[in-house]
Amino acid sequence: MPLIVKLLVQRIALGLFLLLLVSALIFAGTIILPGDVAQSILGQSATPEALANLRAELGLNEPALQRYFSWLGGLMQGDLGTALTSGRDIGESIAQRLSNTLFLAFWAAIVAVPLAIFLGLLAVRYRERWPDKAISGVTLASISIPEFLIGYVLMFFFGVKMGWFYPTAAAFRPDAPLLDKLDAIALPVATLTLVVLAHMMRMTRAAILNVMQSAYIETAELKGLNSFQVIYRHAFPNAIAPIVNVVMLNLAYLVVGVVVIEVVFVYPGMGQYLVDSVSKRDVPVVQACGIIFAAVYIGLNMIADIVAILSNPRLRHPK
Amino acid sequence: MKDQLHFLARQAATGMMSRREFMGRAAALGLTAAAANTLLSSKVMAAGPQKGGTIRVGLQGGSTTDSLDPALATNQVALSVIRLWGESLVELADDGGIQGKVAESFSASADARVWTFKIRQGITFSNGKSVTAEDVVQTMDRHSGEDTKSGALGIMRGIKNVSGEGDTVTIELDTPNADLPYLLADYHLAIQPGGGKDDPSAAIGTGPYVLKEADMGVRFVAEKNPNYWGDLGNAETIEYIVINDNTARVAALQSGQVDMIDRVPPRTAKLVGRAPGINLHTTSGPGHYVFIMHCDTDPFANNDVRMALKYGINRQEMVDKILNGFGSVGNDTPINASYPLYTEFEQREYDPDKAMFHLKKSGYDGEILLRTSDNSFPGAPDAAALFQQSCAGAGIKLNVKREPNDGYWSEVWNKQPFCTSYWGGRPTQDQMFTTAYLSSADWNDTRFNSEQFDQLLLAARAELDTAKRTQMYADMSTILRDEGGLICPMFNDFVDATSDRLAGWVEDAKGFALMNSYAPHRMWVKA
Numbered sequence: 001m002p003l004i005v006k007l008l009v010q011r012i013a014l015g016l017f018l019l020l021l022v023s024a025l026i027f028a029g030t031i032i033l034p035g036d037v038a039q040s041i042l043g044q045s046a047t048p049e050a051l052a053n054l055r056a057e058l059g060l061n062e063p064a065l066q067r068y069f070s071w072l073g074g075l076m077q078g079d080l081g082t083a084l085t086s087g088r089d090i091g092e093s094i095a096q097r098l099s100n101t102l103f104l105a106f107w108a109a110i111v112a113v114p115l116a117i118f119l120g121l122l123a124v125r126y127r128e129r130w131p132d133k134a135i136s137g138v139t140l141a142s143i144s145i146p147e148f149l150i151g152y153v154l155m156f157f158f159g160v161k162m163g164w165f166y167p168t169a170a171a172f173r174p175d176a177p178l179l180d181k182l183d184a185i186a187l188p189v190a191t192l193t194l195v196v197l198a199h200m201m202r203m204t205r206a207a208i209l210n211v212m213q214s215a216y217i218e219t220a221e222l223k224g225l226n227s228f229q230v231i232y233r234h235a236f237p238n239a240i241a242p243i244v245n246v247v248m249l250n251l252a253y254l255v256v257g258v259v260v261i262e263v264v265f266v267y268p269g270m271g272q273y274l275v276d277s278v279s280k281r282d283v284p285v286v287q288a289c290g291i292i293f294a295a296v297y298i299g300l301n302m303i304a305d306i307v308a309i310l311s312n313p314r315l316r317h318p319k
Numbered sequence: 320m321k322d323q324l325h326f327l328a329r330q331a332a333t334g335m336m337s338r339r340e341f342m343g344r345a346a347a348l349g350l351t352a353a354a355a356n357t358l359l360s361s362k363v364m365a366a367g368p369q370k371g372g373t374i375r376v377g378l379q380g381g382s383t384t385d386s387l388d389p390a391l392a393t394n395q396v397a398l399s400v401i402r403l404w405g406e407s408l409v410e411l412a413d414d415g416g417i418q419g420k421v422a423e424s425f426s427a428s429a430d431a432r433v434w435t436f437k438i439r440q441g442i443t444f445s446n447g448k449s450v451t452a453e454d455v456v457q458t459m460d461r462h463s464g465e466d467t468k469s470g471a472l473g474i475m476r477g478i479k480n481v482s483g484e485g486d487t488v489t490i491e492l493d494t495p496n497a498d499l500p501y502l503l504a505d506y507h508l509a510i511q512p513g514g515g516k517d518d519p520s521a522a523i524g525t526g527p528y529v530l531k532e533a534d535m536g537v538r539f540v541a542e543k544n545p546n547y548w549g550d551l552g553n554a555e556t557i558e559y560i561v562i563n564d565n566t567a568r569v570a571a572l573q574s575g576q577v578d579m580i581d582r583v584p585p586r587t588a589k590l591v592g593r594a595p596g597i598n599l600h601t602t603s604g605p606g607h608y609v610f611i612m613h614c615d616t617d618p619f620a621n622n623d624v625r626m627a628l629k630y631g632i633n634r635q636e637m638v639d640k641i642l643n644g645f646g647s648v649g650n651d652t653p654i655n656a657s658y659p660l661y662t663e664f665e666q667r668e669y670d671p672d673k674a675m676f677h678l679k680k681s682g683y684d685g686e687i688l689l690r691t692s693d694n695s696f697p698g699a700p701d702a703a704a705l706f707q708q709s710c711a712g713a714g715i716k717l718n719v720k721r722e723p724n725d726g727y728w729s730e731v732w733n734k735q736p737f738c739t740s741y742w743g744g745r746p747t748q749d750q751m752f753t754t755a756y757l758s759s760a761d762w763n764d765t766r767f768n769s770e771q772f773d774q775l776l777l778a779a780r781a782e783l784d785t786a787k788r789t790q791m792y793a794d795m796s797t798i799l800r801d802e803g804g805l806i807c808p809m810f811n812d813f814v815d816a817t818s819d820r821l822a823g824w825v826e827d828a829k830g831f832a833l834m835n836s837y838a839p840h841r842m843w844v845k846a
Binding site: 033039048049050053054057083085086087093152155156159160163166167168170171263264265266268272273276277278279280282285 | 377382383384385386465466467468469470472534535536537538560561562563564566567570571573574576577725726728729761
């Protein structure tokens with residue numbers, strides 16, 4: 001398997017290079033933002049003396065380039081640094097937050113991915129008939145409504161009116177039994193599922209329809225294979241690549257794009273941590289969150305690429 | 320019938336009958352809902368506080384970046400957490416006066432320059448160490464040192480020396496200040512063992528609760544301090560949950576996930592108050608929403624331009640539409656009836672003719688640019704649009720520019736000559752004027768510079784005769800109203816809500832939101 005090893009090494013090296021670029025971009029972004037961390041920490045109660053003292057203590061008087069490289073150096077050794085605002089170790093704070101976010105994303109994915117693919121297959125089976133139209137209509141509507149509004153609507157009906165679930169995820173404790181944790185995140189998971197369902201469902205439907213119309217499927221049918229063999233041996237392998245691609249994209253979204261959901265449902269994940277840190281100009285935390293988000297995004301896309309290559313003999317055995 | 324009603328009310332108050340059942344039976348006896356409610360709450364109060372249980376509170380304003388160090392507290396959540404574990408020397412009382420906390424009593428020299436505080440005997444920190452005068456001296460020192468980051472630095476600047484001997488602490492001031500106890504009631508100045516110099520974030524103090532769990536910007540849990548000296552604190556456990564999203568906070572209260580929330584949005588407050596099992600509480604406080612002009616920048620350097628704008632704003636319309644009635648009209652001074660030495664004077668009204676007269680007199684006929692943002696106060700862009708309309712009626716061309724929320728406090732407020740903003744207010748006139756209207760104040764956000772005003776402020780501090788001080792503050796308010804750069808259309812009420820599970824809300828207590836953040840301590844879970 002030397003080709004696969006080479007492929008992996010190439011992709012990982014490219015990913016790391018991309019991460020480096022992203023870190024520089026994030027740093028530049030935080031520098032451009034108006035105001036600094038000292039001002040944000042002290043807020044309206046800032047006096048010039050207190051500001052000057054805090055700036056000196058936080059090392060904000062050093063040039064930006066120097067701050068960037070000292071941070072990058074720490075990162076190489078696995079040290080994410082300490083938060084400017086609270087003085088706590090970022091690695092420790094992020095570990096808990098990240099595992100919370102991954103927990104939410106994991107359960108949302110467990111519900112959303114099989115459901116989306118199942119609905120996609122169902123839509124293909126009843127193509128252009130009412131089940132297809134109903135599935136498309138509902139999922140497209142749910143992707144078009146802003147996610148915070150979906151959150152509010154679910155909160156109102158299932159949290160306040162029916163009282164089935166907690167309206168917010170504030171009851172979530174990382175060390176609680178699994179069932180309690182699932183109870184606490186029921187509504188955020190439902191919201192996330194509604195948000196990502198349409199994209200994956202539509203893509204599954206389109207990819208399989210596309211393959212089913214190819215000449216070789218017709219050939220396979222003509223040479224007498226039954227429909228199960230047609231789908232299993234001929235249609236499915238050719239539809240894997242686009243489906244995996246869109247699934248990975250949505251998994252990445254479940255980790256990276258949940259900021260609004262986390263804030264609305266008061267879920268203690270990375271998104272909430274990032275939002276607070278951006279508004280307080282806590283550059284090291286923003287950097288750390290940004291790098292982790294970028295790594296998740298690049299990593300999942302890399303997996304999608306590799307799966308696409310491996311599932312396609314023409315790419316697996318180039319001339 | 321009267322006896323029967325009181326019997327029913329007592330049953331409801333002690334939990335032998337549900338509130339809804341009581342209201343129904345009271346109605347059957349011919350009592351209006353409002354009267355029944357009043358009767359019920361008076362019975363609940365009379366039944367006395369119940370001890371034990373858990374009170375969950377949904378609060379707005381917390382952030383992951385917060386610290387437990389009281390010196391760095393800037394928001395409602397940080398303040399509420401300090402209230403759990405810590406106490407200052409003194410605290411505001413319900414009537415607007417001062418009550419002793421760590422200090423049992425205090426007295427001033429005849430010229431209000433030297434103050435002595437007597438430390439309460441036999442009280443201990445939650446780590447078991449007893450409180451000494453030295454702890455107080457060290458706490459003051461930590462907030463006033465050259466290199467401090469404390470939010471109380473502005474307060475400490477007027478203090479020349481703090482010394483402790485036995486059980487008394489003596490504070491010497493640079494200039495006399497009759498309001499010193501009000502300054503020391505500041506929540507940043509919670510007394511910590513050794514001044515908190517070793518570990519400022521240890522959350523060890525003399526408060527009625529002991530902090531058990533702290534997850535910044537997420538959740539705080541505290542349990543009753545068994546060795547607390549006073550009778551504050553009814554619930555066994557208090558849990559603060561940070562819910563910054565308005566809709567989520569209200570939903571959490573309605574579903575019973577929390578028992579109490581702060582900052583109910585004025586727009587939906589009336590609906591929330593009508594929901595079953597929810598009680599809405601409004602407190603009129605010193606907080607106000609403002610339009611601020613720099614008195615040293617053209618065209619606002621001309622007082623006639625300032626007066627034209629002051630006559631060009633419709634205050635009642637702002638209270639009705641921006642606050643939905645949860646507030647009161649302002650009078651272009653930061654002072655209202657919630658201050659201890661308040662004098663009422665003539666209310667300024669919307670008057671397009673006078674506005675036009677002043678604008679003509681000023682000779683300025685260009686456009687005026689007003690900057691605003693969503694976070695400068697709730698509904699600020701809408702208020703700016705209303706202002707624009709009322710100004711148009713007076714021939715004033717007001718342009719409104721919407722600025723981003725992010726960076727508003729560092730780039731626009733206190734930098735640009737005309738913008739929207741808010742003030743939380745202070746417990747005394749002296750503090751409010753010193754913070755923002757003294758010509759040398761750090762946050763003189765209107766660039767106001769009046770020699771007469773500054774002199775009156777210093778003179779009032781040294782004046783121990785209440786009648787004379789009241790007159791001085793009235794004069795100062797008049798100066799601000801007629802010459803200042805402040806347009807203050809409205810004072811916002813604090814709007815909080817509690818569920819039926821709790822009792823013990825004290826109406827008309829002076830101070831800030833949630834009974835000055837003591838509602839979780841003073842209310843109780845109904846048996």
